[in-house]
Amino acid sequence: MSQYVAGVDLGGTNIAAILMDATGRTRGWMTWPTEASGGPDRVIERIIALIKFTMEQNGITEQQLLGIGLGVPGLVNSQEGKSVFSPNLPGWRDIPVAEMVGRGCGVPVIIDNDVRMAAWGEKLLGAGRGWEDVICLTLGTGIGSGIFIQGKMFKGRDESAGEIGHVTVEKDGPRCNCGNFGCLEMYASGRGIARQARETLEQGGSSLLLELAGGDASSITAATVCRAAIQGDPLARQVMEKTALYLGIALAGLANILNPQRIVLGGGVMGAGELLLEPVRRVVRERAMPLNREVEIVAAELGERAGAIGAAALARQEFILGEGRTKWIW
Numbered sequence: 001m002s003q004y005v006a007g008v009d010l011g012g013t014n015i016a017a018i019l020m021d022a023t024g025r026t027r028g029w030m031t032w033p034t035e036a037s038g039g040p041d042r043v044i045e046r047i048i049a050l051i052k053f054t055m056e057q058n059g060i061t062e063q064q065l066l067g068i069g070l071g072v073p074g075l076v077n078s079q080e081g082k083s084v085f086s087p088n089l090p091g092w093r094d095i096p097v098a099e100m101v102g103r104g105c106g107v108p109v110i111i112d113n114d115v116r117m118a119a120w121g122e123k124l125l126g127a128g129r130g131w132e133d134v135i136c137l138t139l140g141t142g143i144g145s146g147i148f149i150q151g152k153m154f155k156g157r158d159e160s161a162g163e164i165g166h167v168t169v170e171k172d173g174p175r176c177n178c179g180n181f182g183c184l185e186m187y188a189s190g191r192g193i194a195r196q197a198r199e200t201l202e203q204g205g206s207s208l209l210l211e212l213a214g215g216d217a218s219s220i221t222a223a224t225v226c227r228a229a230i231q232g233d234p235l236a237r238q239v240m241e242k243t244a245l246y247l248g249i250a251l252a253g254l255a256n257i258l259n260p261q262r263i264v265l266g267g268g269v270m271g272a273g274e275l276l277l278e279p280v281r282r283v284v285r286e287r288a289m290p291l292n293r294e295v296e297i298v299a300a301e302l303g304e305r306a307g308a309i310g311a312a313a314l315a316r317q318e319f320i321l322g323e324g325r326t327k328w329i330w
């Protein structure tokens with residue numbers, strides 16, 4: 001009888017689940033709408049139902065499931081299995097999500113922040129596999145990261161480490177949600193890229209951007225900017241160059257502090273591919289110290305499934321391979 005774990009990626013819009021066997025092979029990717037407006041109880045009900053449904057669809061019995069990994073957005077206390085606060089999930093404050101999902105499915109649950117789970121995915125099964133000192137960034141609506149030092153994830157005192165998105169890259173830059181000014185997130189996140197494009201357009205000049213956005217500047221997204229840049233639009237290229245500059249400055253700083261082997265860049269913004277990677281590598285080469293600038297900067301490999309795969313991979317380590325030390329109180 002094969003043993004399985006489930007990996008779940010909880011987002012503000014969708015819940016994704018995947019199953020993983022003892023060898024690390026995945027099957028049964030499935031997503032459902034989160035229905036976040038229903039509050040924590042409703043969302044947790046749906047997580048449990050989605051896991052059970054995915055198992056059923058793949059002919060896996062309850063006896064075969066050994067544990068669950070769950071990525072939750074926002075601040076998480078992974079030791080206590082709690083979601084401390086999640087800005088995109090209404091009503092989520094101090095929710096004992098590991099215990100609730102664990103009781104519902106009859107197995108132990110390991111949780112962490114969703115970006116960290118995606119980082120685990122890349123570290124164990126994606127672009128970071130085989131490396132010990134790796135930083136995995138997710139460049140999405142916001143920017144987050146998972147930092148691995150000697151193969152272990154570094155989380156800091158309050159599990160708040162890795163907030164690369166809120167490193168200042170421009171002292172007089174625009175105000176960020178976090179209260180600071182000129183955070184990296186204001187430039188290199190999906191929102192940041194769209195904002196830069198709109199502001200540059202307002203200064204005048206013609207661009208393919210407006211056309212691609214149906215004549216409405218407010219509907220420009222990072223994807224629009226990428227598309228225009230790929231088609232050679234000068235204004236979009238200028239925005240991508242600036243994005244790469246700020247991202248490169250932040251990564252050069254990280255490389256100098258941590259001297260990692262690899263930096264893995266994922267998230268929706270990486271739809272830009274080499275258009276972003278190439279200038280980022282150039283900036284890091286120009287700005288980091290001689291040995292530190294040798295860091296390899298590569299694109300993530302797991303795409304939108306990284307979070308669920310990472311959660312499953314961590315659960316596999318913990319509950320099938322028995323490497324974990326998590327204590328279960330229920």
Ligand SMILES: [Zn+2]
Pocket residue numbers: 165166167176177178179180183185
């Ligand atoms: Zn910030």
